[in-house]
Amino acid sequence: MKQKNDDPIHIFSRWCKKCGICIAICPKNVLESGTAGYPYAARPKDCIMCGLCDIHCPDYAITVKKNSDIKEAEHEET
Amino acid sequence: MIHTSETMYKYLRPDKKFPHVWCAGCGIGIVMGALVRAIERTGFTKDEIVLVSGIGCSGRMSTYLDFNTLHTTHGRALSFATGIKLANPELNIIVVMGDGDATAIGGNHLIHTCRRNIDLTALIINNNIYGMTGGQYSPTTPMECKASTAQYGTIEKPFDICKLVEACGASFVARSTTYHAKMLDAMLSRAIDKKGFSVVEALSQCPVQYGRRNKKGSAVDMMMWYKDNSLSNPAFKKIPPGEVGEQFPVGILVDLDEPDYLERYSQIVKKAGGDRL
Amino acid sequence: MKRHKDLLLHGNEACAMGALAAGMRLFAGYPITPSTEIAEFLSVELPKVGGTFIQMEDEISSMGAIIGASLAGVKSMTATSGPGFSLMQENLGFAAMAEIPCVLVNVMRGGPSTGMPTRPSQGDVMQSRWGTHGAHPIIVLSPQSVLECYTLTIHAFNLAEKYRSPVIMLMDGIVGHMWENVQLPEKIEVIDRPEPSVPPDWYNPYDNLPGGEIVPLVPFGEGYRYHVTGMVHDKSGYPTLIHEEVEQCLDKLIYKIKNNLHDIIRIEEYMLEDADICIVAHGSVARSAREAVNIARNEGLKVGLLRPITLWPFPRFHLENISKKVKLFVVPEMNYGQVYGEVLKSCPKRAVRVTRVDGELVTPAQIMEKIEGAAL
Known part of the structure; x- marks a missing residue:
């Protein structure tokens, strides 16, 4: 059971180096580059909580909110 | 799902400076995240883990993580790790090395550690370049690539690290990339649990020293290149030998069950009439 | 392992036995003449006492492995000779910098480079002090007999643990390969790693x-x-x-x-009380020097011997004290004058050297020649 969350994405800009990986890796095009180059959730409602941004951020600066009743999103890479 | 950022707080040393030292877009941070998730999954306590690293960009990893950590000399990480393992077999030892660290200056140690099959986990972060020293070519820099010491292009054939360690007798060999970060932590937890010498090669982008010089684009472009050129091992094997271009297999490549060094050594102790403490 | 009886041992064997007595339980090494007997002996004996013997791929990794073992709480040792010692310098520097207790045995042979594998030398006196880059002190011990190979190896481990430092047993090929009848001491002092005093x-x-x-x-x-x-x-x-x-x-x-x-420096003085001439010699050469003192005394010459047992830190203060009493220092060595240089630092212009680099021991006669030739 997938639950949509209003703003599940948390960005810790103090650690962010603006590499753009989270924006590119997001399968739902949720993130965009803001004015200072930091990512922000432009379409948070589209987030499926797959966690790809989380595991691909080299600086541990983005995470999606843990919600116990969210079914673990599955994704197959390759 | 293990949340990397939240999990990291459990394992990062709070007294170290963050963000970490690696350049924007560098894949080593992704690999470190995968390693932490893998360790979290294996369930070992911090005290049971020893993280040994060599020199170079990857060598910095040991400073950040809250385990028993040892930042050794260039290329020698496996030698130090061998001593630790033999002295205290209870410890789980993970050795983080770069491509130059593991296969150039440490090449001899790597092949012999494979041959001995000592129960260590080697994580070789391959970014095809010497990053820390400023972009000199490494044993894994592809042919005709530019490097600060190969301004006219490299003329040396690169190593295939996985093939190398397989030929030398490693018990477990796997490859993943920073694009396949989830697979990477799965490979790593398998490797940590594996008895015997395991090697996980993590292809990791160096957008600054390697990417820029060789027009590979941004960190994102380099990760997408991993996505586009990687194949599962069975799919890779189906490609006729002459037609393999830049493609490479990812996943588990070797998984053998063989007695490790300490198991064999206990036989020696028995023969000598001794008692292993 | 038999003890407390008369045993016919060679130096390398005694050194290995000393290490076992000190509690060494991991040896990592690479074969090299004239030190190999240490590895061979330990490959037999260590498994018997639950220890680990491993033959590494080279001397670099041998040194790395013993540092790793020490960090895991096990007393560890490696043994080598000149060319291998050169390779160990990198990780020896690491051990010094990271303050890791361990013992490195160097049974010196003729150099430079491959030199004379089967011939003894004392050519690594300076390499043992200055072989690594950067500056750090080091403790180096030099035995002159098979018994001392045993006792000083124990002492080396004690110093390593006490001062959290690598310690080098600098033996020469003669001491390592010399056979002697020895009686091992019944009581030995063994220092183990102390427990931390804080959580x-x-x-x-x-x-x-x-x-x-x-x-x-x-x-x-x-x-x-x-x-x-x-x-x-x-x-x-x-x-x-x-x-x-x-x-x-x-x-x-x-x-x-x-x-x-x-606490660290140990020396031996022989007939120095009234001496006019002081021979400074260590290792096997000190045996020739002792004989030279006896010959000289028979001839009525007031000659004594100072034998640095601790080669580094160099017993400079002892030397300076002696220099107040004696007129001349004679420094015989199996090299071109490495300890001689140190003696000169303490007593300039009043030292002469007796050098030998052909792979043979300096003889008492050679030392006597210098003593008799010295215009006093």
């Missing part, structure tokens, strides 16, 4: 404690998680470039040895 959260492995007290090195895996690096580090072990911390880190290496010279 994990309070533990700083590189702390500067008042009075120069040395922080015990807690083995990996005992709940004291810390960082070990070859980089200049702060008190908790993390790399630093802050001027004060850099200075503290490097000064500490110097002072932990310098402030304890009285």
Whole structure:
């Protein structure tokens, strides 16, 4: 059971180096580059909580909110 | 799902400076995240883990993580790790090395550690370049690539690290990339649990020293290149030998069950009439 | 292993037995003449006592492995000769910098390079002191007999643990391969690694404690998680470039040895009380020197012997005291004059050397020649 969350994405800009990986890796095009180059959730409602941004951020600066009743999103890479 | 950022707080040393030292877009941070998730999954306590690293960009990893950590000399990480393992077999030892660290200056140690099959986990972060020293070519820099010491292009054939360690007798060999970060932590937890010498090669982008010089684009472009050129091992094997271009297999490549060094050594102790403490 | 009886042993064997008696339980080494018997002996004996013997792929990894073992709480040793010693310098520097107790045996052979594998030498006196890059003190011991190969190896482990430092047993090919009938001491002193006096959260492995007290090195895996690096580090072990911390880190290496010279330095004096001439010799050459003293005394010449047992730190103060009494120093060595240079530093213009580099021991006659030739 997938639950949509209003703003599940948390960005810790103090650690962010603006590499753009989270924006590119997001399968739902949720993130965009803001004015200072930091990512922000432009379409948070589209987030499926797959966690790809989380595991691909080299600086541990983005995470999606843990919600116990969210079914673990599955994704197959390759 | 293990949340990397939240999990990291459990394992990062709070007294170290963050963000970490690696350049924007560098894949080593992704690999470190995968390693932490893998360790979290294996369930070992911090005290049971020893993280040994060599020199170079990857060598910095040991400073950040809250385990028993040892930042050794260039290329020698496996030698130090061998001593630790033999002295205290209870410890789980993970050795983080770069491509130059593991296969150039440490090449001899790597092949012999494979041959001995000592129960260590080697994580070789391959970014095809010497990053820390400023972009000199490494044993894994592809042919005709530019490097600060190969301004006219490299003329040396690169190593295939996985093939190398397989030929030398490693018990477990796997490859993943920073694009396949989830697979990477799965490979790593398998490797940590594996008895015997395991090697996980993590292809990791160096957008600054390697990417820029060789027009590979941004960190994102380099990760997408991993996505586009990687194949599962069975799919890779189906490609006729002459037609393999830049493609490479990812996943588990070797998984053998063989007695490790300490198991064999206990036989020696028995023969000598001794008692292993 | 038999003890307390007369045993016919050679130096390398006695050294290995000393290591076992000191509690050494991991040996990592690479075959090299004339040290190989140490590895061979330990490959048989270590498994019997639950220890580990491993033959590594080279001397670099041998040194790495013993550092790793020591960090895991096991007393460890390697043995080599000149060319291998050169390869070990990199990780020897690491052990000095990271303050890891371990013992390195160098059974010296003729050099430079491959030199004369089967011929003895004392050519590594300076390499043992200055072989690594950067500056750090080191403890180097030089045995002259098979018995001393045993006792000094135990002493080497004790010093390593006490001062958290690598210690080098600098033997020469003659001492290593010499057979003697020895009676091993019944009682030996063995220093083990002390327990930490603070809980994990309070533990700083590189702390500067008042009075120069040395922080015990807690083995990996005992709940004291810390960082070990070859980089200049702060008190908790993390790399630093802050001027004060850099200075503290490097000064500490110097002072932990310098402030304890009285404890570390061992010498032997022979007939020096009324001597006009002092021979300074170590290792196998000291045996020739002792004989030369006897010959000279028979001839009515007032000759004595100073034998540095601790080669580094060099017993400079002893030498300076003796120099107030004697007119001349004669320094015989199986090299071109490495200890001679140190003697000159303490007593300029009043020292002569007797050198031999052809792979043979300096003879008493050669030393006598110099003594008789000296215009007193």
